Amino acid sequence: MTDLPIQKSGTGADSAPNEPVAGKAKPTAFLEVRDLKVHFPTDDGLVKSVDGLSFQLEKGKTLGIVGESGSGKSVTSLAIMGLHRAGQYGRSKARMSGEIWLEGRELISADPDEVRRLRGKDVAMIFQDPLSAMHPYFTVGAQIVEAYRVHHDVSKAVARKRAIEMLDRVGIPQPDKRVDDYPHQFSGGMRQRAMIAMALSNNPDLLIADEPTTALDVTVQAQILDLIRDLQKEFGSAVIIITHDLGVVAELADDILVMYGGRCVERGPADKVFYEPQHPYTWGLLGSMPRLDRERTERLNPVKGSPPSLINVPSGCAFHPRCPYAELTGGASTTVVPELSEVGSRHHAACHLSAADRERIWTEEIAPKL
Amino acid sequence: MAACGGPGNPRAAAGPSTVLAYIIRRLFAVVVMLLVITLVTFGIFFLIPKWVGVDPATYFIGKQADPASLEGIRKKMGLDDPILVQFGKFLWGLVAGRDYANGTDVTHCSAPCFGYSFRNEQAIWPVLTDRLPVTMQLAAGACVIWVVVGVGTGVVSALKRGSALDRTLMTVALAGVSLPIYFTGMIALAVVVYGLGWIDGQYVPFGESASGWFGGMLLPWVTLAFLYAAMYARMTRATMLEIMGEDYIRTARAKGLREPVVIGKHAMRSTMTPVLTILGMDLGALVGGAILTETTFSLPGIGQAAVKAISDKDFPLILGVTLIAAVAVVVANLLVDLLYAVVDPRVRLS
Numbered sequence: 001m002t003d004l005p006i007q008k009s010g011t012g013a014d015s016a017p018n019e020p021v022a023g024k025a026k027p028t029a030f031l032e033v034r035d036l037k038v039h040f041p042t043d044d045g046l047v048k049s050v051d052g053l054s055f056q057l058e059k060g061k062t063l064g065i066v067g068e069s070g071s072g073k074s075v076t077s078l079a080i081m082g083l084h085r086a087g088q089y090g091r092s093k094a095r096m097s098g099e100i101w102l103e104g105r106e107l108i109s110a111d112p113d114e115v116r117r118l119r120g121k122d123v124a125m126i127f128q129d130p131l132s133a134m135h136p137y138f139t140v141g142a143q144i145v146e147a148y149r150v151h152h153d154v155s156k157a158v159a160r161k162r163a164i165e166m167l168d169r170v171g172i173p174q175p176d177k178r179v180d181d182y183p184h185q186f187s188g189g190m191r192q193r194a195m196i197a198m199a200l201s202n203n204p205d206l207l208i209a210d211e212p213t214t215a216l217d218v219t220v221q222a223q224i225l226d227l228i229r230d231l232q233k234e235f236g237s238a239v240i241i242i243t244h245d246l247g248v249v250a251e252l253a254d255d256i257l258v259m260y261g262g263r264c265v266e267r268g269p270a271d272k273v274f275y276e277p278q279h280p281y282t283w284g285l286l287g288s289m290p291r292l293d294r295e296r297t298e299r300l301n302p303v304k305g306s307p308p309s310l311i312n313v314p315s316g317c318a319f320h321p322r323c324p325y326a327e328l329t330g331g332a333s334t335t336v337v338p339e340l341s342e343v344g345s346r347h348h349a350a351c352h353l354s355a356a357d358r359e360r361i362w363t364e365e366i367a368p369k370l
Numbered sequence: 371m372a373a374c375g376g377p378g379n380p381r382a383a384a385g386p387s388t389v390l391a392y393i394i395r396r397l398f399a400v401v402v403m404l405l406v407i408t409l410v411t412f413g414i415f416f417l418i419p420k421w422v423g424v425d426p427a428t429y430f431i432g433k434q435a436d437p438a439s440l441e442g443i444r445k446k447m448g449l450d451d452p453i454l455v456q457f458g459k460f461l462w463g464l465v466a467g468r469d470y471a472n473g474t475d476v477t478h479c480s481a482p483c484f485g486y487s488f489r490n491e492q493a494i495w496p497v498l499t500d501r502l503p504v505t506m507q508l509a510a511g512a513c514v515i516w517v518v519v520g521v522g523t524g525v526v527s528a529l530k531r532g533s534a535l536d537r538t539l540m541t542v543a544l545a546g547v548s549l550p551i552y553f554t555g556m557i558a559l560a561v562v563v564y565g566l567g568w569i570d571g572q573y574v575p576f577g578e579s580a581s582g583w584f585g586g587m588l589l590p591w592v593t594l595a596f597l598y599a600a601m602y603a604r605m606t607r608a609t610m611l612e613i614m615g616e617d618y619i620r621t622a623r624a625k626g627l628r629e630p631v632v633i634g635k636h637a638m639r640s641t642m643t644p645v646l647t648i649l650g651m652d653l654g655a656l657v658g659g660a661i662l663t664e665t666t667f668s669l670p671g672i673g674q675a676a677v678k679a680i681s682d683k684d685f686p687l688i689l690g691v692t693l694i695a696a697v698a699v700v701v702a703n704l705l706v707d708l709l710y711a712v713v714d715p716r717v718r719l720s
Contacts, residue, residue, distance in 0.1 A: 083623055120626035127624075132617040136716055137639050147625040182715045198625070 027101045029056040030238055031080075031206060036098035036108075038075050038084060045311040049075040051262040053098075057255075059205065062232065062239040064249030064270065066285065067259035070307045073242045076259075077208045080240075081125055082107055082115035103205065121151040124199035128211040130191035134183040140167070140194045141179030148201045166197035170227060189220035193227065200231060207232070210242045225251050246289050250274060258282050261308045261318035264340060268347030278349035278358055280323045283366045301369065317352060328357055392719040393708070400700050405461075407696045408689075412457050415685035429488040429683065446472035447485075460485065484693070485686040494690040497675065502694065504573070505671035508663065509656040511587055512594040513649070520599035521645060524606025529633065531611060539603065546600025555593045555666035562589060573669050590667045594660060598652065606645060613640045643713050647706050654702020658695025 027034075038050040050072040057063045065073050078084055080102075084094035100107040102122065107115055127133040134143060144163035145156060152159070160179065167175035170193040183191055192212060199207060209228060213221035229252055232239050241252055249256055249270065256274075257267040258281065266279040277283055284303035305322035308314050320326040320333040329352035332338075338350040343358075351358065419426040427443040428435065444450050447470060448459055462468060463483035470477040470486075479485070484494035523543065527536045563571035571589060574582035613619065614637055622636040623629075659673030668674070672691055679687035711717045 081624055083620065116626050116628065118626070119624060125624045127617060127621065129617060133621045135618040135622070135636055135639070137643075137714065143621075146627070150626045184716045195621075 026104055027056070029101070030059045030103060031057040032099075032101040033076075033080070034099040034101070036076065036079060036100065037096065038072070038079050039095045041093050041095065042311075047310045048262050048313060049310055050079065051313070053259070053262070053264055055257055055264065055267060057206075057238050057240065059238050060232070060236050061254045062241060062252050064253030064256045065240060065242045065259060066244065066246060066249055066256060068244055068303075068307050070310065071259040072262040072310075073244075073259055074210050075262075077125065077210050077240065077242055080107070080206075080208060081119055081123055082110075082112065083119075085112050085115070117151075120147055120199075120204075121202045122204055123206045123208065124202065124204035125208040125210065126192070126195045126199050126212050129215040130188065130195045131183060131215075133195060134191060136183060139180050139182055140186065141181075143183075144179075144194070144198045144201055147198045151202050162201060163197070166201045167194065170194070170197045170200075170231070171223075172197070188216050189223060192216060192220075192224050196224075196227060196231065200235060200237075203235060204237055206238045206240070208240045208242070211244070212241070213248060214243070214245070221248075222251075228252065246274075246285055258285070261313055262310055263318065264348075264350065265319065266349040266351075267340070268344065268349075272344055272347045276344065276347070277362070278343045278347070279319075279351050280325055280353070280361075281319050282349075283362070284322075286370055287366065317350070325353060325357070325361060328353060389711075389719050393704075396704050396707070400704060403700055404693070404696055408461070408693060409457060411689050411692045412460060413453065415689060416453060416456060429685070430486075430491070442472050446470050446477070484690040487687050488684045489682050489687075494686050497687065498672065498690050498694055501670055501672050501675050502657075504669055505657060505659060505664065505673060507576075507587060508590055508594065508660055508669060508671060509653055511591040512598065512656075513653060515591055515595035516598035516602055517645075517649065519595065520602025521606045521642075523599065523603035524608075525610055525633075525638070525641070527603065527607045528610035528614065540607070543600040543603045546596050547604065549597075551593055551597060551662040552666050554596055555589070555663065558589045558593050559667070571667070573667070586667075586669075590660075590663050590669055593666070594656075594663045602645065602648075605648065606641060609641045609644055610637060613637050616640070643710075646709060646713060650702050650706035650709065651699075654699040655695075657698035657702075659691065 032054075033056075034054050036050055036053045037048070040047040040049060049070075053072070053076060055063065065076065067073050075084075079094075079096060080100055084096060096108050098108060102118070105118075107118070134140070138146075141160060141163045144166060145159040148154070148159045148162050149156070154162075164175045164179050167179055172178050172190055172193055178186070178190075183194070186194060192215075196212075207228075212228065213224050216224060225248060228239065228241070231237075239252070241249060243249060253270045255267065256270050258265050258273065258279065260281050266273060266277065266282050273282060274286075277286060281303065284301070287301035288303060290300060303322060304324075308318050308321070314321050314334075316335045317323070317326075317329075317333040317338050323333065326333045332352040336352065338352050340348040340350045343349045343355070353361075416426070419429070425440060425444075426449050427440040427447070430443050430447070431439055448456055451459070459468060463479060463481065463485070465481060467481035467483050468479055470479060479493055482495055484498070486493055487497065523539050527539045530536045559571060562568055569585035569588065571586065572582075573586040576583040614633075619632060619636055622632045627636075657672070659676050660671065661673035661677060663669070664671040664673040665677055672694060675687060676691040676695075678684070679691060708719070711719045
């Protein structure tokens, strides 16, 4: 990840979705997302699932996107996959704007069929629940074979060999036999391994893992994370790992992006975000994480309140209704949308608190309790 | 279980012997179920005359008959035997045939013997075997139409959800499920047969005239298929919409598959499973008699026989029709269960 240029992150008011974005300069980064907005019109109003998100990712690196349910993490990953526009079914009404550059190609303005051809080949994805993500009526092998043959003009026999090889690579025992099993005959961890085998069968440059361990037993979670890390080294892919579990990103990520209410509130190198977090929401996330390496002194501190409505996003800083320090900003947090600003080397946060206040609160109030 | 996997292998393969054992167990259950149905039907129809104080012998030869004739009939048909003896003789007749004898003459009724009609003293079984093919032709022809039209409509409607096309198709489907056969059938007859005079609408056996047969069956097929196509369209649409929201459809798209493959292969595979199940049940029920359709179009099928039997209080015929219907439904159920294990690998027969 090179130096993050501070994108003028759209405030949602000044640039409507679907407007052509000025200045589509080709980026140098492997993946660059610029001012991504994904809005869904509904009967209740416009749901701003992602509202001005920008980040970069280099090959071979891992970006962890963290946030609670409804913060826009999964919508972002589906946008990169081009899945909001896939299929005429239900005529997905997602309104997208911004730019998604993958190896010099812009995906939002690209022809949907061109994006389809990238899908599964250059960008692959694994999902939260591997049981529901696999078709129950087709064998695991058939599903991997299919994924491989979409992008490779080979016979079924060749693709089957590839499927067995991939199953072997992700640690499925007796892959030449298990290839003919149905998903329900696999355990949860094996299913996720098979999903990984399917995703990696085409050597994708970018792997998006959307909550890949959430549906798994704790003992299996670590194995899957190890597997993703090993395979990333071997395949040299970039990885985006989406999770609400800070432990997962601590394990894997080079960089962390914290999302709240469809926007990025903090991003930077993993150790910076972990050890010098600058945003009150990040503090809240850290405070609500159980730690086994510390003595248990008091109760966990969850972030109070509920996630914001994405239709009527709170004015100013979307986090201000839940922020214990909102009054320290002198009213700015309720009226002005905070922009990401540099708070350290490659480390940005979107917060109205002064640097001095943040420093004081972190060292005096937050850090001692963690 | 024929074989169990090793540790961490939760599968248990169902070998052929397991399936065979399952089928045998199910067939046994089928026989028991049919026995119970027979007993209940038999009991109802042979107890009722006793309760209402009617001599069942009068059903055969009328109330004005002289006592000697009545006595002869009672003796010949075994009507004075205890109910369980009568039932036992009836069952035996089903399996091996039976002789009705009153000492002077003997009437042989070969297996499967359902007895004789009260009304015309015909043996029941040939009546049923005459009529069953008509009902089966009706059901089979209508089935082809309604599966093609119903499933096709449902898929199109689901894929174009919310469009004018979807709303139109679903409105027609709602009409289809709401309008009874005797209404749509009468309209069809009035327009096509009496109004336009395109076909004469009379049932003609296939052996006599293929074109006449087709002309006679066309309206019953279409009318019956309209009702079922409407039901299948609604069901297919609902299933399809649910399936299209499944995670594995998203996975199929994430692989980069073209949308026609996503729908035609991944979504249809799941949509057809419940459709096949219902189809088996519906066909089973229809073979037991498409009563309204056959009555409306005067088709000499099982359903028409049932209506006649009931209005004539022809208990032996009612019993025969009931048993045929029960066998059709029960066998269809068994076939559906076996089929389900074929189409859904998660289902194991055990």
